Each structure stands twice: as C-alpha cells, then as structure tokens.
Amino acid sequence: MSRLTSDDTISAISTAIGEGGIGIVRISGSKAIAIADELFTSRSGKRAEAILSHQAVYGNIIDPENNEIIDEAIVLIMWAPRSYTREDIVEIHCHGGPVPLRRILDLTLRLGARMAEPGEFTKRAFLNGRLDLAQAEAVMDVIRAKTDASLKVAVGNLSGRLSEQVKSIRQSVLGMIAQLEAAIDFPEDDIEEATAADVAKLINQVKSQLASLLATAQTGRILREGLATVIIGKPNVGKSSLLNALLREKRAIVTDIPGTTRDIIEEYVNIRGIPLRIIDTAGIRDTADVVEKIGVEKAKELVSQADLILLLLDWSAPLSSEDRSVLELLSDRRAIVLINKSDLPPKLELAEVERYSEGRLVLKISVAQGEGLAELEQAIADIVYSGQVGQGEAAFVNNLRHADALRQANDRLADAMATIAAGMPPDCIVVDLRAAWEKLGEVTGDTVGEDIIDQIFSQFCIGK
Structure with a gap:
C-alpha cells in the first residue's frame, strides 16, 4: 500500500480466533455504510445510513441472496472522521463463534470489501494522521502487554508521551537550523561565531534530553x-x-x-x-x-x-x-x-x-x-x-527501532559539535543538524521510508 490512503474498503474479524461470547467484524472505507445497508436489518427498520455516529443498533445479519438470517447482531457505525481510521467504520458485534463470524466476513467481501492486510486498520489511522508511527506501534504493545507495568508504558506511548518529547527535541533542532541559516544570510564573522557558540549550548541541552530518553531504553525493552x-x-x-x-x-x-x-x-x-x-x-x-x-x-x-x-x-x-x-x-x-x-x-x-x-x-x-x-x-x-524512574509518568523508549533512531540522532548531534569545534562554516553545521532532525523524525514516522512502514504494520494481527 502506498503512503496515500487506499480507496479500498477493508474488512476483517477483529476479535481473537475461537469461541467467545461476542465477536466483531470490522469494516472501514467508503463502501462500509453501503455494505452494512445490504446485510443488516434493524428491528426498528432504520437503515444503516440513517444511524447516528457512535450509536449501537440491534437487528439481524441477513444474506441478501436468499434472505437467510445469519445471526442476531448489534451494529455500531462511526462516521468519518470520528473513527479509528478517520474513515467510515462499521462494527458488527455478533455471537463469537467461528462460523457466524466467518459467514458475516464472507458477506462483507461479497458485497465489495476486500480482506484487510495485517495491521491495515492501524496503518490507515497513521496515514490519515490520527496516530503517529510511535503511537501506532504502541497499539500492539498494549495488546501484547504482559504486566501492569508493561501496559502502563504502552498506554503512555499510545497517548503520545514519547512522541511529544521527540517532537519537542526535533523542534529544538529545527530552531538551531533556522538560527544558522539566518547567520548564513548575513555572513559577518562575528555573527557566525556567536551563532555557532549559541547553537553549541543548545546542542548540549538536546543531547542531555536524548541521554535521558535513551537511559530508559533497556528498561523499556524489558517491560515490552x-x-x-x-x-x-x-x-x-x-x-x-x-x-x-x-x-x-x-x-x-x-x-x-x-x-x-x-x-x-x-x-x-x-x-x-x-x-x-x-x-x-x-x-x-x-x-x-x-x-x-x-x-x-x-x-x-x-x-x-x-x-x-x-x-x-x-x-x-x-x-x-x-x-x-x-x-x-x-x-x-x-x-x-x-x-x-x-x-x-x-x-x-x-x-x-x-x-x-x-x-x-x-x-x-x-x-x-x-x-x-x-x-x-x-x-x-x-x-x-537501575535506580531510574519506575512506573511513573515518564516516557519510555521500549522499541529497538526507536532506540536506534535516537542513538543515531545523538551521533549526528555529536558530529555537529565536532564541526563547530573545528571552526567550520554554518552550512556544514546545518548538514549535521538536519541529519539529526531526520533521524528524530523516524521515531514518529515523519521521515521514515515506505518500506519501513510496511514492515512495521506487517507484524500486526489482522483486524487491528
């Protein structure tokens, strides 16, 4: 899938395989409401397109080819953009057996949806700007959390705790780049030297912030x-x-x-x-x-x-x-x-x-x-x-990809410090700072490649 959201409507079973009290089939995309109209008949006679957003309606799932009732169900419609994917979403809550779930999923596919790829619902949430990449990865951390501490870290990252810190650091680096580029526009020697000295102080502050984040990486990985x-x-x-x-x-x-x-x-x-x-x-x-x-x-x-x-x-x-x-x-x-x-x-x-x-x-x-x-x-x-923060409100780096990007950003900042110490001109410092800025963007997905995005979401379960 490309970085642009696909026009396809996707469908999948979003609950675990096996028997359960409730099972959920999830549909997302431009045809989701029309598909629900075809297969759902509410007891009140209300059509799917008339159901208010986030309103649950009781009725039957019916095969339109033969009018056979497949199961009783509650249908929940979430109109775009107030949904997980920021597309129209229909959730069909039926009995949690494999047969009714499979029959309903097959109906959605016959009526115009296609089978969702692993993690495609969350991938659409990312591509549509509802979540950044670090938050999207935290979704699976929440699902896979093994203890309360693991869950607390995952929920913190899902809420944007790590992303906010990384974005703040990234903004600081962007501010340094702007300072240096202003000095390039006015190339007096005393201005360039003063600007480089100011930037050096700011780099040390940012490196200290990165060090604090990276100090949580081992604990975060273990909790994950x-x-x-x-x-x-x-x-x-x-x-x-x-x-x-x-x-x-x-x-x-x-x-x-x-x-x-x-x-x-x-x-x-x-x-x-x-x-x-x-x-x-x-x-x-x-x-x-x-x-x-x-x-x-x-x-x-x-x-x-x-x-x-x-x-x-x-x-x-x-x-x-x-x-x-x-x-x-x-x-x-x-x-x-x-x-x-x-x-x-x-x-x-x-x-x-x-x-x-x-x-x-x-x-x-x-x-x-x-x-x-x-x-x-x-x-x-x-x-x-290791004597650090335990399970409080601090952000944790619990993902090897994030830790690697932060370490590389830190290395590029060290390169910038060496460039300043060598008395190099501002445009050389900018090169190092921009490299650090791009590495920080990999954490939140702002500068990450499409192949990395595809690889990340391929690890998700189908239906999430």
Whole structure:
C-alpha cells in the first residue's frame, strides 16, 4: 500500500480466533455504510445510513441472496472522521463463534470489501494522521502487554508521551537550523561565531534530553519483551522448585532424582510488574545420557543469550566441581547467585562462593520454606530499573527501532559539535543538524521510508 490512503474498503474479524461470547467484524472505507445497508436489518427498520455516529443498533445479519438470517447482531457505525481510521467504520458485534463470524466476513467481501492486510486498520489511522508511527506501534504493545507495568508504558506511548518529547527535541533542532541559516544570510564573522557558540549550548541541552530518553531504553525493552532469565545450576539444586515458586504453581516436575529436567521449560512470570521470560534448564553436569546431554548443551547456549542468570548453589553441600563449572559460565554475564536450602545445616564455604562470584549479588534463600524470595524479587526490580524512574509518568523508549533512531540522532548531534569545534562554516553545521532532525523524525514516522512502514504494520494481527 502506498503512503496515500487506499480507496479500498477493508474488512476483517477483529476479535481473537475461537469461541467467545461476542465477536466483531470490522469494516472501514467508503463502501462500509453501503455494505452494512445490504446485510443488516434493524428491528426498528432504520437503515444503516440513517444511524447516528457512535450509536449501537440491534437487528439481524441477513444474506441478501436468499434472505437467510445469519445471526442476531448489534451494529455500531462511526462516521468519518470520528473513527479509528478517520474513515467510515462499521462494527458488527455478533455471537463469537467461528462460523457466524466467518459467514458475516464472507458477506462483507461479497458485497465489495476486500480482506484487510495485517495491521491495515492501524496503518490507515497513521496515514490519515490520527496516530503517529510511535503511537501506532504502541497499539500492539498494549495488546501484547504482559504486566501492569508493561501496559502502563504502552498506554503512555499510545497517548503520545514519547512522541511529544521527540517532537519537542526535533523542534529544538529545527530552531538551531533556522538560527544558522539566518547567520548564513548575513555572513559577518562575528555573527557566525556567536551563532555557532549559541547553537553549541543548545546542542548540549538536546543531547542531555536524548541521554535521558535513551537511559530508559533497556528498561523499556524489558517491560515490552520480558527479561530473558535463565535458571542454571547442577542437578537437584532446586532450579525447578524455584521456577514453581516464582510462578506460584507446579509447572515443573520436582523429584530427588538428579537429571529430572532434561528439556527447556519456558514461562512468563510477573515480578513486581516486570515480565520475566524465565527458563528452567537441565542441570549442568557431565552425563552419558544422550537426551540429558542435549539439554545441558542447550542450557549453556541459553546462558550466553540471557538478560539475567539466576545461578543456584546448595547451602547443605560443599562447592563441587560441577558448581565451579557452572560459576565459570557466568563470565561477564549479569547474574544473581542464589544459595538455596538455607534452612539446612551449612556445608558451603560462603567466602569461596563470593570469590567465584566476582562481586555479583549473592542471596541465601530457601525455596522449600519460601525464604529470601521477596529479596530476590526486589533485586530483580533493582536491576531492571537501575535506580531510574519506575512506573511513573515518564516516557519510555521500549522499541529497538526507536532506540536506534535516537542513538543515531545523538551521533549526528555529536558530529555537529565536532564541526563547530573545528571552526567550520554554518552550512556544514546545518548538514549535521538536519541529519539529526531526520533521524528524530523516524521515531514518529515523519521521515521514515515506505518500506519501513510496511514492515512495521506487517507484524500486526489482522483486524487491528
């Protein structure tokens, strides 16, 4: 689809696949009202074109070819431009079974609509100026939010919190460009030098604002995608028990037999608003068992990809060669060392563990007794938020595309500072500033290419 809104009328099922109390078929475009007129008969006899905007009307969906009643329904019409896409929209709220939904969708297609592409409703909202690109991307973040904190960040970005900050920074850069271009029009040396000095101060202010935004990128990404957390340790140290305790349900099999967990178990768990994508791995040890060996190798591979490692040791046993092998896997990875079974008589040398841990946080816990788990959750929250703003009203950069554009804008501003320091003329500074201005525009979609737009909306679900 081009950057200009298509004249096609689109239709799709906008509710999740499967059985439900209510299902919704959504139609958007110039033919939406006419299609509704053809297939909907209200109990009051009111035609679709006579229904007021945002008024719900009860009636039947009827196949115009044979007058067969397909389903009872409530039809909601939203006249342009007061709609999600800023086009005429019809929503048909029927029973949420796959058969009535499919029959109604087929009717809309027969009557002149075409099947919507993934994300095409939101894409039209963007192309028609209702949402900028950052807000449009936040729509899927709202849908996919895994915790209240994730949802709060997504809703903030949907409401324009991030976009407003980026647009403000972009306006500041545009102001600098205007100052320099004025100096170019009046090329006295003292004016150019004074203008360059003023711009340098403004660039430092903008770079500080960008630094504050970029400081939220790691936390924002974790809240959006989840903190990839791997539980490792030797067999029978309590890894599966820890997973069950964090999930507050018995998800993994727990026995006294070493090597019970051979495959990888992955679950999402909410830790103080942070979505942990937590992975329970096979116990790491030398083994002749072919299946268990595959699990051990997979566990080692996951360690290299994890955002956080939870390494378990046994308080009731001396540090073994297997424990040392696991500790050596940490290398430069972010990790918390957990000494489990702290309710049992101690046999582990804490000083030796701390020496191997290389300054990482070491916590004593007892999964069986539920001791130390609150401290573990707080430690995870401290790592994620890193002393920055938590779940307040600040904007979060939670998207890798946004973070990359902001970093590149920051680099172009650094280039501008270097150009000023080198005593280059104002038109050279303008080149760098305009490059920064364009990179900032990629966040909101003002300067992004059509191929990027298509790629972004292709990741949406059909019907949104």
